[in-house]
Amino acid sequence: MSLISTLARLEAVSTGRAQPAATVRHRHLSDRPLVFVPLTTAGEAGAPLGALVGTDRDAPRLLAVPQPRDRDLRFAFLAELADVVLPYIDAYAEVVEAAERTETDPETGKRVKVEVDLCADAPQLIVPSRGGIDLVRLLGRSMRFRRTAEQDPETPYPAPPRVPLLGRWLTHFGERARVPGSSLLLAMTDVLSRHWATGQSTLEDQHLGALLAWIDPPEGLTGAEAALRAELERDAKGQLTCPPAGPATDPAFDNKLLAPAIERYDRARTALAAAEDGLEADDRLGALTAAEREIRDLVLSRTLPTWEKVWQGLDLLRELPEGAHVEERWTRDRWSFTGHRDRVLAGEPPQPRRDDAVTAANKLATREREQARLEAQEALDDPLVMAGRRLSGEAFAGEVTDVVMAYSEGKRPSPRPLVTVRTDDRPHLGERTKVYRSLGGKPQSAEFVGVEEDGAYVVLRVLDKMGRGKEPEPGSVPEKGDRVCFTLFEHEQRGGAKLPDPEETPWTHGGPPGEATLEAADPVTSEDVL
Amino acid sequence: MTTLFDPSAAATQATDAILHDTLHGTARGVVVDSPPGAGKSTLVVRAALELAEAGHPLMVVAQTNAQVDDLVLRLAEKNPELPVGRLHSSDADPYDKALDGLENVRKSAKAADLAGLAVVISTAAKWAHVKADEPWRYAIVDEAYQMRSDALLAVAGLFERALFVGDPGQLDPFAIVGSEQWAGLTYDPSASAVTTLLAHNPDLPQHRLPVSWRLPASAAPLVSDAFYPYTPFRSGTGHGDRRLSLAVPSDGSGPDRVIDEAAESGWGLLELPARHTPRTDPEAVRAVATVVRRLLDRAGAATSERSPDPTPLTADRIAVGTAHRDQAAAIRAALADLGVTDVVVDTANRLQGREYDVTVVLHPLSGRPDATAFHLETGRLCVLASRHRHACIVVCRAGVGDLLDDYPSTEPVQLGTGVKFPDGWEANHAVLAHLAEHRVMWRP
Numbered sequence: 001m002s003l004i005s006t007l008a009r010l011e012a013v014s015t016g017r018a019q020p021a022a023t024v025r026h027r028h029l030s031d032r033p034l035v036f037v038p039l040t041t042a043g044e045a046g047a048p049l050g051a052l053v054g055t056d057r058d059a060p061r062l063l064a065v066p067q068p069r070d071r072d073l074r075f076a077f078l079a080e081l082a083d084v085v086l087p088y089i090d091a092y093a094e095v096v097e098a099a100e101r102t103e104t105d106p107e108t109g110k111r112v113k114v115e116v117d118l119c120a121d122a123p124q125l126i127v128p129s130r131g132g133i134d135l136v137r138l139l140g141r142s143m144r145f146r147r148t149a150e151q152d153p154e155t156p157y158p159a160p161p162r163v164p165l166l167g168r169w170l171t172h173f174g175e176r177a178r179v180p181g182s183s184l185l186l187a188m189t190d191v192l193s194r195h196w197a198t199g200q201s202t203l204e205d206q207h208l209g210a211l212l213a214w215i216d217p218p219e220g221l222t223g224a225e226a227a228l229r230a231e232l233e234r235d236a237k238g239q240l241t242c243p244p245a246g247p248a249t250d251p252a253f254d255n256k257l258l259a260p261a262i263e264r265y266d267r268a269r270t271a272l273a274a275a276e277d278g279l280e281a282d283d284r285l286g287a288l289t290a291a292e293r294e295i296r297d298l299v300l301s302r303t304l305p306t307w308e309k310v311w312q313g314l315d316l317l318r319e320l321p322e323g324a325h326v327e328e329r330w331t332r333d334r335w336s337f338t339g340h341r342d343r344v345l346a347g348e349p350p351q352p353r354r355d356d357a358v359t360a361a362n363k364l365a366t367r368e369r370e371q372a373r374l375e376a377q378e379a380l381d382d383p384l385v386m387a388g389r390r391l392s393g394e395a396f397a398g399e400v401t402d403v404v405m406a407y408s409e410g411k412r413p414s415p416r417p418l419v420t421v422r423t424d425d426r427p428h429l430g431e432r433t434k435v436y437r438s439l440g441g442k443p444q445s446a447e448f449v450g451v452e453e454d455g456a457y458v459v460l461r462v463l464d465k466m467g468r469g470k471e472p473e474p475g476s477v478p479e480k481g482d483r484v485c486f487t488l489f490e491h492e493q494r495g496g497a498k499l500p501d502p503e504e505t506p507w508t509h510g511g512p513p514g515e516a517t518l519e520a521a522d523p524v525t526s527e528d529v530l
Numbered sequence: 531m532t533t534l535f536d537p538s539a540a541a542t543q544a545t546d547a548i549l550h551d552t553l554h555g556t557a558r559g560v561v562v563d564s565p566p567g568a569g570k571s572t573l574v575v576r577a578a579l580e581l582a583e584a585g586h587p588l589m590v591v592a593q594t595n596a597q598v599d600d601l602v603l604r605l606a607e608k609n610p611e612l613p614v615g616r617l618h619s620s621d622a623d624p625y626d627k628a629l630d631g632l633e634n635v636r637k638s639a640k641a642a643d644l645a646g647l648a649v650v651i652s653t654a655a656k657w658a659h660v661k662a663d664e665p666w667r668y669a670i671v672d673e674a675y676q677m678r679s680d681a682l683l684a685v686a687g688l689f690e691r692a693l694f695v696g697d698p699g700q701l702d703p704f705a706i707v708g709s710e711q712w713a714g715l716t717y718d719p720s721a722s723a724v725t726t727l728l729a730h731n732p733d734l735p736q737h738r739l740p741v742s743w744r745l746p747a748s749a750a751p752l753v754s755d756a757f758y759p760y761t762p763f764r765s766g767t768g769h770g771d772r773r774l775s776l777a778v779p780s781d782g783s784g785p786d787r788v789i790d791e792a793a794e795s796g797w798g799l800l801e802l803p804a805r806h807t808p809r810t811d812p813e814a815v816r817a818v819a820t821v822v823r824r825l826l827d828r829a830g831a832a833t834s835e836r837s838p839d840p841t842p843l844t845a846d847r848i849a850v851g852t853a854h855r856d857q858a859a860a861i862r863a864a865l866a867d868l869g870v871t872d873v874v875v876d877t878a879n880r881l882q883g884r885e886y887d888v889t890v891v892l893h894p895l896s897g898r899p900d901a902t903a904f905h906l907e908t909g910r911l912c913v914l915a916s917r918h919r920h921a922c923i924v925v926c927r928a929g930v931g932d933l934l935d936d937y938p939s940t941e942p943v944q945l946g947t948g949v950k951f952p953d954g955w956e957a958n959h960a961v962l963a964h965l966a967e968h969r970v971m972w973r974p
Binding site: 178180354355356357358360361363364365367368370371372392393428432463496497499500504505506507508509510511 | 558623655682712718726727730731
């Protein structure tokens with residue numbers, strides 16, 4: 001934890017309210033996000049119990065699985081989920097704008113510009129907490145290899161038509177969420193704790209109710225009191241008044257409310273199956289429907305508070321102005337979305353279970369680059385974030401007190417002015433350390449020459465962005481009295497080296513992975529069909 | 531009757547076997563594990579010269595520019611006639627200026643300019659940008675345990691066979707983003723190059739250099755037991771071969787007493803009272819700086835097998851090691867206040883591969899309320915405890931033993947990943963137990 005976030009947390013404890021950790025919003029928020037509040041069943045990985053999903057805060061769609069261990073009911077849930085999510089995605093896939101992309105021409109091997117479609121906007125999925133992101137990934141994994149009856153008439157348990165497609169999309173969202181700074185799939189707790197520092201631990205920040213209690217405590221309560229209430233307060237029946245944001249449910253709810261309700265549902269179903277005539281069946285169908293409605297009400301009662309909290313979080317975040325580089329990062333999300341749309345349209349197989357060596361290395365390289373880029377951009381967009389970097393010696397700000405013109409040696413001397421900056425910061429500068437400042441959105445580099453008077457004055461030699469002439473272009477060199485901020489980290493990331501194609505994987509990494517085969521879904525075990 | 535261990539003979543035997551496998555073996559790769567200061571660079575230079583003499587075009591992959599420049603200088607020293615290419619980046623000042631004085635070293639940012647030279651040397655990052663129609667017959671990969679698997683993936687297409695040399699006990703390579711997704715895959719891009727190489731080619735010959743020439747007889751057994759429990763090594767020198775003497779007698783203060791203890795036994799622990807502190811613990815930082823100041827003031831002199839006369843212990847023969855960069859910066863500032871400016875102060879990552887007469891180490895767990903995986907990492911402590919030829923002085927708050935007991939390693943177990951021995955917890959305890967015998971308690 002950085003020094004500034006420790007300070008912010010201490011301040012949150014002493015004031016009883018979360019403190020801002022950012023002055024602008026560092027993540028893109030869609031005008032029409034799809035909020036997804038899922039619940040799972042205890043004891044079985046990724047068995048959905050129900051969900052609230054939708055883009056309209058006042059009209060969420062309730063999905064529930066009255067018997068979570070029944071695979072037909074689970075498929076019905078997934079099919080219903082696909083009916084909500086896929087049209088939402090399709091709406092964004094259809095609207096495109098023209099864009100340019102550099103590609104390698106297969107014949108000449110040269111890099112050429114190609115005109116391509118880029119989706120004008122992209123869908124955005126919002127889940128309450130990090131566990132929600134894991135579940136999205138797990139659902140994607142469990143669906144994308146399934147076969148529909150149309151794809152494979154022999155398949156023993158055919159999936160409803162659009163379920164495998166939903167699996168591929170959820171997998172894409174889950175994978176993209178691993179890229180630092182991406183916003184296709186966000187966990188509300190992550191985004192809120194990026195922008196506010198609370199007086200509790202980062203682990204406790206994973207509880208959406210407690211986190212919001214610190215950020216926006218109810219009248220008359222401190223953040224700590226409100227957070228404690230959110231975590232522990234129970235009603236007369238022993239149920240949490242602020243149910244956990246899921247996907248796991250509270251054991252008291254499971255034992256006291258859910259289990260008996262599911263048992264009643266099971267009994268009603270058995271009774272219906274045993275009905276001997278139409279009249280009896282009608283009665284028992286009524287009982288079954290009532291039992292099902294009871295479970296749906298239970299699911300709604302546990303998801304609706306979380307649903308409202310997610311929207312409350314969105315309201316809080318929307319009050320912050322968007323950071324300057326957020327748009328640029330969202331454009332990369334749009335490219336990612338468009339890329340997957342094109343792969344689906346081209347009939348490519350679902351994402352493989354495991355990445356091959358080259359894909360894994362490429363993904364890691366991309367994410368490391370995005371991480372470095374995100375850290376630099378957040379600091380440039382936000383003085384509060386930059387203050388943290390200054391406090392840790394990675395940047396410094398101050399006033400220019402002197403500029404002395406100097407030139408490089410060589411046949412064509414270029415300007416290398418010496419700039420003295422008075423600063424109260426203590427940057428970790430070593431001999432010839434490179435530093436950067438933003439000049440019209442582009443980084444200008446300088447090198448550290450020395451300090452004067454006990455480190456209060458830093459002397460720098462400006463190295464570039466001064467034009468080609470002997471005299472620097474106007475405005476390209478700081479002037480006496482200017483406020484400047486230099487960073488020790490680079491503002492832009494260089495692209496890494498190109499890795500070999502997967503079919504040219506070298507012997508050190510096991511050689512080429514071979515032809516991509518269509519992977520089958522996991523075999524059905526006895527536990528799948530209880 | 532036991533046979534007398536002859537370090538030179540053992541080392542020569544190991545080197546000969548390595549060179550034989552490299553030059554005449556049939557395997558595509560040869561892996562050499564080298565403990566700290568076991569003559570890894572000497573081996574790399576010798577292998578490069580022999581391959582070049584046999585007429586095999588050779589590429590050498592190192593991890594940092596400093597390592598590359600160092601290898602070029604060593605090669606030129608051994609054989610000034612050998613045409614060597616130094617492939618460098620297109621940044622400003624891409625290589626050590628000392629290379630400009632070497633007649634047979636050609637430097638270029640383009641691989642094509644260096645075609646046909648006997649040996650071409652560069653960093654893994656630069657090699658990754660090279661496109662070659664014809665792969666090199668041979669390559670040497672230096673510091674292969676510090677190279678990430680994905681970096682090897684980018685360059686492995688450039689050579690047919692390779693000698694991989696490195697120290698498995700030092701810091702593992704790391705990624706700045708999570709990579710759990712690939713844990714357990716044989717080609718996990720965040721694993722070390724050797725891990726991936728051996729997972730796919732388990733039959734490659736593996737060798738080990740058995741003698742550390744750097745570590746004194748007082749340090750080799752501890753470092754070997756604590757960090758290389760299954761691949762032990764010996765020191766090349768005996769107990770009487772190295773001596774550290776101080777011209778100015780002790781003033782009785784804590785720093786002076788710990789210096790005397792370290793001069794005598796090779797180890798010293800300056801223990802400050804237990805306390806939870808920020809990372810840049812002002813008292814510990816001052817204590818480190820004072821020890822360095824006193825080392826210089828007391829006019830130390832080191833006698834070793836290298837020369838019969840003592841060499842003065844000057845600032846360039848002393849280094850300070852820390853876990854974090856802000857700690858290094860704080861110690862640098864404290865040293866400057868005491869008028870010391872030319873002692874190297876750096877983090878474990880940056881001290882890897884370097885060698886000094888005396889090191890002063892701020893213990894990674896000193897003053898901490900918790901023990902994270904970062905601070906427990908075996909390689910970090912191993913690097914800090916194995917840079918010295920004569921003595922190592924550790925500055926630490928009391929209570930690290932209890933801290934270790936409160937925080938056993940709790941890293942999640944990943945299916946398919948090899949368990950690394952020893953774990954940081956155990957290695958830390960082994961080192962602490964040994965240091966306790968050389969403890970000087972001091973309340974500043």
